[in-house]
Amino acid sequence: MPSSPVRPGAARVGTSLLSVNETGVRKMLELHVVPEQLIGDDQWEFVLGMHFAQIVAILKSQATTIGNVKFIYNAQNPLLDDMVLDLVNDGIALFFCPRAQRLRRIEVYNMDKVVLKFNNTDYFNKRPQVTPTLSHISHVFGPTNPFVIKSENGRPILVMTFRGLCFIFPVDRTNDPQRQSEDGLNVVSYAQETAPVLSKMVVFSGLDLSANVLARLPLHCYVGNIYAEYVKVLRSGVHTTGLEVCVAYEPCGREDRGQTPERKVSVLRFGDSTQAIQSALGSPCKIHFKPDEKIYCLHAADPARNSYEDRPADYFYNYFTLGLDVVFDANCHTVKKFILHTNFPEHYDFELYHRCNFEVFLGSNGGSGSADALDLSSAGATASDTVSSAGASAAAATTASAGAMYAMADTPDVDPSSSSMVEFSMQQGMLVNSCTKWEEIVAFRGGHRSFSPIVVIRNDSTNANNLFGNSCCYCYQNIIFDTIRPSGHIATVTLYPSGS
Known part of the structure; x- marks a missing residue:
């Protein structure tokens, strides 16, 4: 199951619906990804550092293709937690710094609701043609630092991090990865038939997602x-x-x-x-x-x-x-x-x-x-x-x-x-x-x-x-x-x- 766009333990209250568009047959969004910068298509882009008001204006202009947008915030203490625009139909969550009110990070938390591509040509989650497995993501984006296994909501996850881009894979407890020690590092590898499938992607600014860096606007x-x-x-x-x-x-x-x-x-x-x-x-x-x-x-x-x-x-x-x-x-x-x-x-x-x-x-x-x-x-x-x-x-x-x-x-x-x-x-x-x-x-x-x-x-x-x-x-x-x-x-x- 895709994880919620709201982090566990956050005091989120006061959810309100900003816009709804549920008419007709909906076409799935096809977006390009630029690490540490943006996601978007040929007509619009969500750029890190954008002001909340501009993102809302973009959503209004795209009401025929983007609908059911929820605004999540902390009504009791608006400065405590990030403000979130959750694009429910597209599985995308936009997190805004509550003080500066600018876009801090972009999360794609449901890979079945959106099509993503890198360099405008390499699709890395277009199902059923392409399954976003660990090996496929490594093939599209190239080598990076050793993978890290963490725990999220009590479940193990594998984290692959690039500069300004992070991929999260759920790990099956019954399928322990093979580990090989190379130069003192633990390298995680899976057999092709048991490789984990991508569940979440995060676009952020800087080298470390946990640093919560707020980007300057280009x-x-x-x-x-x-x-x-x-x-x-x-x-x-x-x-x-x-x-x-x-x-x-x-x-x-x-x-x-x-x-x-x-x-x-x-x-x-x-x-x-x-x-x-x-x-x-x-x-x-x-x-x-x-x-x-x-x-x-x-x-x-x-x-x-x-x-x-x-x-x-x-x-x-x-x-x-x-x-x-x-x-x-x-x-x-x-x-x-x-x-x-x-x-x-x-x-x-x-x-x-x-x-x-x-x-x-x-x-x-x-x-x-x-x-x-x-x-x-x-x-x-x-x-x-x-x-x-x-x-x-x-x-x-x-x-x-x-x-x-x-x-x-x-x-x-x-x-x-x-x-x-x-x-x-x-x-x-x-x-x-x-x-x-x-x-x-x-x-x-x-x-x-x-x-x-x-x-x-x-x-x-x-x-x-x-x-x-x-x-x-x-x-x-x-x-x-x-x-x-x-x-x-x-x-x-x-x-x-x-x-x-």
Whole structure:
């Protein structure tokens, strides 16, 4: 039996079905394999290092040939285990680093559901013509290190490892292999009629599968997009003034472009014009105009803020590959707010954006006081901007092409449990990033809970396909934190200037 794509003992919960296509007679996929790089066909490729959002876009574009895709993740602690896209009909599992959200390894766990070839000519599992025995795999891929016999789920397996490629064969306990000692090494050999048959293949980066190396994305996969290496929120005391954004992009205009992207650092501030933003970040992926206000009731006591009849709609620049939205005032056409997305599961906008790896420093005078911990009912218009950007994202992500919409984040694979991720200091302040939980911010404030959140519900007629639950928005030091349940992670961060 083929082994499960989820490793034994993993705390996997929250499985959801992303897409199903079961109509008609299905043709088996025929894929080429490139060790340490990819698997794919003539129309698409799954490349190690690709961002989760781009893989999803490819799957959507191939809905007629790839169906029944399951998304597996840890809902209680999304950073603990890899995210998995399981192509059930094809016996392929794609494992993503939960922090960087990029493709870490590819497993083919059912050799009867897919046809694989090497060098585009050598089929090594096309049954009944070719049976992927141990000797046949050795013939196709050549010599390698001595085989290793291990135990998986209490059963012995034989592991054949090449650079960036691993083959796993189940071993029959009643059929012990012949062993010959050569130069102190134990060499495993089988008779032709009893040779084990391939059950799993793994494409990974590096020399050792257990090292869990996260590959950098090749430049040819940038497809003209940019991504954010880091985003720093600029602060003056407890007030936000803007962003410092470092973007990476594919060099252009060179015959020999090398193997590394070029980088550019820009500073974006409240009040910047649309021209200044496009000069720094380029054209947005989409421009979205803010829909009608959904929370007029929060402004009923303020006639000046409640006169929306003749007011033009604010608009968003959506930068999906940066995990960033820029909100512009419709009258002045200047920056009004910034929205940063962490792309966690359990949020409505999941898989539409790349993760924005931001850092924001919260001042220490937040402490246990409530002066800068505001009830969102007094900032309703600001909270609505957090919700409004989602509509543009959903429409664009559905229609955008797989190759042109998404660039790949090139973020180092950092241990989420590392204490360096979130720094606490009641005297100096707190450093918040894309992996911080709201409860950690509450703890920094001394456990102070003097205000209620705004509950965001997306179950109306235009958002009927919401697979996840509601989220809660909290306001603290001129920042709105949109949090998700049950993990408590921050889904979006909305930044606005003081006094707005």
